[in-house]
Amino acid sequence: MNKSTTGLLIGSALVVGLSGCASSASQSSGQSQMSSGDRSWYQHPFVCGLAGSVIGGSIGYASSSSSDEDTGAAIGATAGATIGSMLCADSTPAPETPQCPGYAGEIPAGAAVDAEGCPLDSDNDGVPDFRDQCPGTPAGVEVNADGCPLDSDNDGVPDYRDQCPNTPAGVEVNSLGCPDSVVLQEVNFEFDSAQLTSEARNVLNGVAERLVNNPGVRVRIEGHTDSVGSNQYNMDLSQARAESVTSYLASRGVDANRMMAEGFGEEQPIATNDTEAGRAENRRVELDEWN
Template sequence: MKKSTTGLLIGSALVVGLSGCASSASQSSGQMSASSDRSWYQHPAVCGLAGGLIGGSIGYATSGNSDEENGAATGGAAGAAIGALLCADNTPEPVEPQCPSYGGEIPAGAAVDAEGCPLDSDNDGVPDYRDQCPGTPAGVSVDANGCPLDSDNDGVPDYRDQCPNTPAGVEVNSLGCPDSVVLQDVNFEFDSAQLTAEARNVLNDVAERLVNNPDVRVRIEGHTDSVGSAQYNMNLSQARAESVTEYLATRGVESNRMMAEGFGEEQPIATNETDAGRAENRRVELDEWN
């Protein structure tokens, strides 16, 4: 058999083998994360050696008798380089997420900050691009759509609702209450309009909801039991109602949104014949002022 024919046959066999290695390497590169996980025959060094033999064989076979060594050397060098390139690990480096802390896909066109994270203008934990209630006040609990929670589904969100446990289906006013609401535990020092410490704590919560409900005006109603003269009780109830409005004003509720009105002993809700009944009648109520 002639030299050229022998060289070409060896080269052809090695080409087929190298092609198989390169093909396997290409297929496995999408499945393996590191070159150390690849089969031995897919390693660039092995492919380079095979490529060198192929190139050298072809160079030898195609060179003249006087130039066999140079042809084999040139072909071997070229083959080794090509073989190594064919089996190189071309798996692309993993792309770092634009905003690692976000944990979700950011849609095209969404407004992002300098770190590539979606903007959340009201800091409620729901990014602007899917926030259906932008501008939620700081600290207000929201649902997955970024809207304030409304636990009793009465149309008045919890952070404004003075009656957060209204039964389902009951019509409410803008305070979230079916009617005027008794401010439980808003009590006074004996025979005075001085608020107790417990009363001030209760009114702090009332004031916060009123501040968050700026379009609502309210009437503060004072009531007493029947002990004492009617006129005395009327004056005391008025003073107590005014004491509540004054305290709410110190907590940020505008004075022009409130009206104080005393009813004395005129509107009892329980009997005045027992201690328990009289305690119920000594009360302050909050109602919408239209």
């Protein structure tokens, strides 16, 4: 048998063997997604490259003239090694990085996402925009699963705006969340003056915050006194106290144009003026909606 025939037979046999290795590697990869470290020894690119080198060299040798045997074998070996390595290279696709793991499979097509593929939460309330039924919630406001501010008493006025957060079920309320004017408990003054106490300022801080968050409503600040002293004196004192509250709320960010101060003196008592306890109840400041 001449060298040409011998070389071709050897090359053919090795081609069949190499193709089998590569096919086996590809099949195993597709079935089990194995990594290169889990392959059989004969499926390694180095082994396939070595086999390819022998195949290529054999074919190159067999197909060359007597004067070009060495050159043909060298070229064939190089080409075969390259092809063999490529055939057995790991073609297992790299596992895809989950798109924002916390929302896997939940982000609808077209939803706005950030650079990491996570849905935007424009108002930072913890509910992504594609779920948020109340976008634009003010910072720090507690929301439900739909992204809407909590309304604990279900009166239609969310807690962060509600001046009367514990209204009984079914009671109709105004835009302040109150069924009627509300007495500002603990809003008191220094004796015989319109100077707010420190405790009163603390209470008014919360009132102001809810009014700032409820910009569409106007309010009337009403001052009331007991019956001690002349009617005119009490009228002037109640007006001064109502204005003092209004000024303080304005200093906390409530637009002054949204407020009206009105003093009623001793004209609208809610308790008897014959006892100290009754007179204490009559000395009060009320908040009401101003239409």
